[in-house]
Amino acid sequence: MNDLVNLSNIALRKTQYDEIILDGSGSMQRQWWDTLKSIDAYVETLGWDQLDTQLRLSIFTTGHDNIDLIARDCPISQWVPLLKDPPGSPFLRTPLYDAINLMGRRLAKLDPERAAVTIASDGEENGSMVTSLTQARAVLDWCRAKGWQVTLLGVDFNNSMTAEALGFGAQSATGVQRALMSDAMQSIAHKRARYGKTGEQMHFSDDERTQFGGYLNAPKE
């Protein structure tokens, strides 16, 4: 594994680990505040549920070295709310597969007992340089085989095609209306806390997908 996988802030072999991969493409500017707010809501809910985890927020977009812009990488007890100190992005395109590639490498190196990865994007792959769809899916399949929970959120976007291509079941991917992002992330945080404590899988019910997706169509099984 390449040493460039930066794990300087994290003790290896953490028990619990969270990673949020956030699309920093141009179209995300419209929903940037709602998305940041929803991530804060996620962290706050994990705190209420008393789950002690390391959380890394990585923003990705195209352009030199923009594939892993580190916005946060700390235990949730040290989380600085994103709305207080908002991270940005060059807001270019969406190299989703390359971002998945890097995320997988970090997880492989850490090998946490329980990990939850949330990928939030408002569009489809656009601009990956080294990773194909097949390779990205293989990384995600491997994460799932390790028992780690991977969730794909379409930010005000019907992500069913991307979800299907990347091997997400209906229970682990959904489009979410912008106005309901915080509600959705709170719901995911509760599931995350249960998974962290009991190992229960993080799954969306049909009702939740309808509730959060609204006019957006949730992916079908």
Added chain:
Amino acid sequence: MPQKNSDLDLLIKMLGMTGSDNENQVLIAIRKANEQVKKLAGSWEQLLRGHFTIAADPFTGLDMPTTTFKQAPAFHQPTPQPTPQSRQSQAWTRVKPAPKPRKQDISQKPVKDILDSLGL
């Protein structure tokens, strides 16, 4: 759960012993392993298919994207500024006031037109 884990630990230990040079020890280890599997899951098939997924290493032959792990830049929302207007554009956009409607002077109209408009 703790009982399950100790059963699993024993199974792992027994499987490790199957590599021994001592044939008798290997046979005993296999028999013990089979007992443990029966306790844990009923059969080897149920144990392996029900609890294990074997996924190939996805990183073999996969290039790593170029990255230097930069911190994300601060988000500066641009403050909306009024669009400046040049003198020329002001001139172009100036709207000429509409002329006041003038009262119709029916005295100037031919009598025929007036009768036509009244339907006579």
